Amino acid sequence: MAWTDERVELLKRLWSEGLSASQIAGRLGGVTRNAVIGKVHRLGLSGRATTSRIKSHRPRPRLANAAKRQTRPARFPTNGNPAVRALYSPDAEPFTPTVEELVIPMAERKSIQTLTGSCCRWPIGDPQTAEFHFCGKDKVPGLPYCEHHARRAFQPPQPRRREREQVETVRVALARNEARNETETTDA
Incomplete structure (x- = not known):
């Protein structure tokens, strides 16, 4: 029509x-x-009257409530990407390398440009400094890291609490059973 x-x-x-x-x-x-x-x-019809829809079930907070909410510290603060957080947070702690880090001689250190397919890609140091480098040792086949760094990166899963409790229950039951068997053999 x-x-x-x-x-x-x-x-x-x-x-x-x-x-x-x-x-x-x-x-x-x-x-x-x-x-x-x-x-x-x-x-060119733009402005519309309010619709007859039901208002949302959650009323918007008033300004007084919003001001209170902003003064309370966040339970889980989010400052964006943790890798670059120090760049934007002046009160952040400077990077400190871990104690157990391998010492790589200057001649063996690799930059991003000098890494090859067989080099360990474990980053060492702060990327914002000139001392930043990669491990560069021979990597484990199928992994991006050498043996030392693969152990740090891929740790075996720890048994869950429930599983540990079950193992402990079985161990106690076996100990009781052994004790009962010993007393039966000494009585006979």
Whole structure:
């Protein structure tokens, strides 16, 4: 159907009442939702009355509540990517290498440009300093690190608490059973 003056006026009235494009298309008949949206844009209809939808179940916080919330420290502070956090936090601690780090001679140190497919890719030092380098030792086949760094990176999973308790329960039961067997053999 064509857009007659009466249909355009009805469209404007229904749009200002807050009906959706689908609802307007249903009332007008003979047009699709997309046709209604296109006509609304061509007419330049922008401001809409509030819709008849139910308000959200959570009211927005008032300014007083928002101010209180901002003064309370966050339980889990998030400052973005932890790898670059020190760049933007002036009070952050400077990087300190771990005590158990391998000492790599200057001649064997690798930069990102000198790494090859067989080199350990374990980063050592602060990337913001000139002393930053990679381990560069021969890597373990199938892993990106040498044997020392692979042990640090891929630690075996620790048994879960429940499993440890079950193992302890079995151990106690076996000990009781052994004690019972010993007393039965000495009594006989």
